Amino acid sequence: MTMPSHTASAAAPTNRAVDWPGTLRDAGLAAFVALLLTLPLVGLRTIDRPTGLGIEARPDEVIASIVLVFLGRLGLGLIRQNLALPVLVLALACAGVGLVLPMPTQVLRLVLVAGGGIIALRAAITLTTGRSKLSQAERDRRMDRVAVQVQHATKYIAPVAIIGAAILPLTPIADRQILDIGILLLTYIMLGWGLNIVVGLAGLLDLGYVAFYAVGAYSYALLAHYFGLSFWVCLPLAGMLAALSGVLLGFPVLRLRGDYFAIVTLGFGEIIRIILVNWYQFTGGPNGISGIPRPSFFGIADFTRTPTEGMAAFHELFGLEFSSLHRIVFMYYLILALALVVNLFTLRVRKLPLGRAWEALREDEIASASLGINRTNMKLAAFAIAAMFGGFAGSFFATRQGFISPESFTFIESAIILAIVVLGGMGSQIGVVVATLLVIGLPEAFRELADYRMLAFGMGMVVIMLWRPRGLLAHRDPTILLHGGRKPQSAGAAR
Amino acid sequence: MNAVTTNEKPLLTVEHLTMRFGGLVANNDVSFEARAGEITALIGPNGAGKTTLFNCVTGFYTPTVGRLTLRHADGREFLLERMAGYRIAQQAGVARTFQNIRLFGGMSVLENLIVAQHNKLMDASGFAIAGLLGLPGYRAAEREALDLAKYWLERVRLTEFADWEAGNLPYGAQRRLEIARAMCTEPVLLCLDEPAAGLNPRESAELAEILTFIRDTRTPGGHRMGVLLIEHDMSVVMRISDHVVVLDYGRKISDGDPAFVRNDPAVIRAYLGEDEDSDLPPEVAADLPDAVANPVQKGA
Numbered sequence: 001m002t003m004p005s006h007t008a009s010a011a012a013p014t015n016r017a018v019d020w021p022g023t024l025r026d027a028g029l030a031a032f033v034a035l036l037l038t039l040p041l042v043g044l045r046t047i048d049r050p051t052g053l054g055i056e057a058r059p060d061e062v063i064a065s066i067v068l069v070f071l072g073r074l075g076l077g078l079i080r081q082n083l084a085l086p087v088l089v090l091a092l093a094c095a096g097v098g099l100v101l102p103m104p105t106q107v108l109r110l111v112l113v114a115g116g117g118i119i120a121l122r123a124a125i126t127l128t129t130g131r132s133k134l135s136q137a138e139r140d141r142r143m144d145r146v147a148v149q150v151q152h153a154t155k156y157i158a159p160v161a162i163i164g165a166a167i168l169p170l171t172p173i174a175d176r177q178i179l180d181i182g183i184l185l186l187t188y189i190m191l192g193w194g195l196n197i198v199v200g201l202a203g204l205l206d207l208g209y210v211a212f213y214a215v216g217a218y219s220y221a222l223l224a225h226y227f228g229l230s231f232w233v234c235l236p237l238a239g240m241l242a243a244l245s246g247v248l249l250g251f252p253v254l255r256l257r258g259d260y261f262a263i264v265t266l267g268f269g270e271i272i273r274i275i276l277v278n279w280y281q282f283t284g285g286p287n288g289i290s291g292i293p294r295p296s297f298f299g300i301a302d303f304t305r306t307p308t309e310g311m312a313a314f315h316e317l318f319g320l321e322f323s324s325l326h327r328i329v330f331m332y333y334l335i336l337a338l339a340l341v342v343n344l345f346t347l348r349v350r351k352l353p354l355g356r357a358w359e360a361l362r363e364d365e366i367a368s369a370s371l372g373i374n375r376t377n378m379k380l381a382a383f384a385i386a387a388m389f390g391g392f393a394g395s396f397f398a399t400r401q402g403f404i405s406p407e408s409f410t411f412i413e414s415a416i417i418l419a420i421v422v423l424g425g426m427g428s429q430i431g432v433v434v435a436t437l438l439v440i441g442l443p444e445a446f447r448e449l450a451d452y453r454m455l456a457f458g459m460g461m462v463v464i465m466l467w468r469p470r471g472l473l474a475h476r477d478p479t480i481l482l483h484g485g486r487k488p489q490s491a492g493a494a495r
Numbered sequence: 496m497n498a499v500t501t502n503e504k505p506l507l508t509v510e511h512l513t514m515r516f517g518g519l520v521a522n523n524d525v526s527f528e529a530r531a532g533e534i535t536a537l538i539g540p541n542g543a544g545k546t547t548l549f550n551c552v553t554g555f556y557t558p559t560v561g562r563l564t565l566r567h568a569d570g571r572e573f574l575l576e577r578m579a580g581y582r583i584a585q586q587a588g589v590a591r592t593f594q595n596i597r598l599f600g601g602m603s604v605l606e607n608l609i610v611a612q613h614n615k616l617m618d619a620s621g622f623a624i625a626g627l628l629g630l631p632g633y634r635a636a637e638r639e640a641l642d643l644a645k646y647w648l649e650r651v652r653l654t655e656f657a658d659w660e661a662g663n664l665p666y667g668a669q670r671r672l673e674i675a676r677a678m679c680t681e682p683v684l685l686c687l688d689e690p691a692a693g694l695n696p697r698e699s700a701e702l703a704e705i706l707t708f709i710r711d712t713r714t715p716g717g718h719r720m721g722v723l724l725i726e727h728d729m730s731v732v733m734r735i736s737d738h739v740v741v742l743d744y745g746r747k748i749s750d751g752d753p754a755f756v757r758n759d760p761a762v763i764r765a766y767l768g769e770d771e772d773s774d775l776p777p778e779v780a781a782d783l784p785d786a787v788a789n790p791v792q793k794g795a
Binding site: 348352353354356359360362363364366367368369370371373374375381476479480481482483 | 583614
């Protein structure tokens with residue numbers, strides 16, 4: 001496998017002449033593709049006129065994007081032909097221009113800085129390693145090695161990350177916005193870890209995970225609305241109800257496999273949402289439920305300035321100055337604790353027969369059955385447990401927002417959670433965290449780009465899938481080792 | 496060699512087994528017995544219905560007609576045709592390997608062997624609750640499971656590969672691992688579907704040695720276990736099996752010890768075909784299909 005790439009890289013230096021026509025043709029082709037793509041997407045913009053919807057042409061942006069694609073492709077082509085140094089200088093200059101000079105739009109600045117940066121990075125890597133023609137397989141193997149190292153470094157990264165997350169609210173940078181983003185990220189991390197049980201461990205493609213999230217949220221909202229139950233009573237109830245809905249769905253569905261299974265779970269997610277919309281007498285329909293009570297401090301204290309009867313005020317209880325931030329900080333710690341429970345459970349269950357049976361089912365169902373593994377029970381357990389965690393996250397969501405409506409539980413939510421699991425590398429716990437930072441964090445970071453936010457997000461996803469098709473950190477360590485000290489030699493065996 | 500077993504009731508009795516897929520009759524009224532402490536080989540040309548019969552015994556198919564009785568040494572009897580697939584492995588103690596290897600490729604070799612002990616460990620872990628709490632009962636069970644896995648790793652010479660991904664093992668090692676995995680379920684009947692397929696002569700010889708070792712293995716209760724074997728490699732079959740059943744077009748055409756089967760004209764005919772001037776005994780010739788008995792008609 002590695003031989004052809006070695007010979008190619010050995011032959012390249014002798015052939016110093018640059019193939020200008022070929023490179024230009026290649027770059028021209030890329031620019032043509034860019035033209036086809038940008039003409040409808042970027043070139044035309046609908047605007048609201050008093051007379052109706054009008055279309056505005058934006059030729060300058062199309063031309064700018066084509067020129068940039070042409071230059072970028074040309075740069076990549078030249079890097080491959082031993083012109084890495086000049087390309088590096090030019091790309092850095094581009095990025096510098098983008099940073100310093102005033103630009104007509106933010107987009108152009110981003111393209112210049114990010115594009116120039118990436119190409120410069122690429123050129124720098126080529127210059128330092130001296131090998132520009134790595135084969136795809138070789139590159140994959142290198143990336144895998146990095147993934148393995150990250151996975152092994154998790155031992156040290158995880159405590160640091162957890163401590164970092166734990167002390168974040170105590171640091172001066174923790175304002176309302178940072179904490180809100182932190183809560184959002186942790187909610188998705190928890191959902192990702194929950195779904196990881198079904199998708200990553202048991203290998204069941206669940207496209208309707210948001211249904212359990214909705215069941216949890218509405219369980220709490222409705223129990224609080226109709227019976228006045230408190231958050232701390234409802235949290236376990238919501239988990240149980242979500243698990244029950246998981247079992248109810250699981251019984252008929254788990255005999256299906258692969259695509260059919262995915263479609264039915266997709267349907268289930270929609271059924272739950274449509275019930276919530278249409279049963280307006282009970283659920284409030286599209287108007288949702290508002291005034292969902294906020295959680296108390298474990299039923300002891302309230303976070304308001306003037307607590308209700310029989311409840312102490314949190315700031316008085318601890319002798320603090322009243323601050324509306326206290327509740328947010330408490331919410332933050334609550335979701336952090338819930339997410340860590342899910343993580344701990346998954347790490348632990350992987351080493352138990354239940355978790356091993358899930359992984360065996362993912363690898364080969366028929367072989368699992370031949371070993372006497374009760375497939376239905378195992379899958380039901382995976383479904384119910386993941387649903388329970390989804391339900392916890394849902395009731396947290398309800399109490400944080402104070403208002404829920406079916407709007408929040410559309411298919412796109414399921415898709416985002418699934419994207420987090422798949423991008424991170426199925427079954428990888430740290431992968432979910434990294435992917436959440438990318439999938440949820442990037443759109444937050446790109447807020448300045450306004451209209452182009454989702455475009456940039458989609459581009460990021462495409463790049464990751466090209467770069468790491470099996471997910472960012474798709475590496476699995478055995479749950480039990482016989483020769484504990486020695487390293488697993490799977491790389492050697494592949495040769 | 497195994498004189499003791501003849502007095503006991505057979506381990507597995509197959510009676511009038513018929514398996515139809517629509518109009519196709521894969522097994523037609525097959526009856527035979529397999530005994531504990533013996534290797535029973537199931538041979539026949541391609542498409543003879545061997546794997547279908549295996550799938551009936553191991554619960555992957557429910558036979559159209561027939562009865563499959565498995566007797567444990569303690570007197571318990573299991574009617575396999577009435578049991579759900581996974582229960583046959585879980586309760587009746589029938590383990591199997593597959594014609595095209597089915598390992599858990601992404602899991603390590605050792606994990607493959609631990610997964611095989613799922614039911615035992617699941618009971619010990621109290622459906623994961625005792626396991627999550629790390630109770631001592633579960634830990635002891637896990638240690639025992641590890642010991643059994645180590646024992647079979649040693650037996651199939653895979654100890655040094657224990658932490659490898661199973662999918663990365665060489666082919667022959669994967670075959671051995673699949674047998675070890677089946678043995679880790681502590682079965683009373685081991686069903687092997689073409690274990691020597693794709694092995695070189697040295698590996699085949701090694702396999703034969705493992706199989707005779709398994710035949711003489713005792714189940715946890717101290718009783719002997721049986722081996723049911725589908726195999727095309729005649730050198731392996733003739734060397735190690737105690738009893739051979741021959742299938743052709745879904746029917747049983749011969750049944751006996753290897754020496755008997757080797758010389759059975761019906762078997763020779765099934766394998767080699769028949770030419771005109773054969774010196775078959777008349778009672779066999781009368782059974783021949785018309786096309787074979789009168790090739791002239793076919794030509795005309």
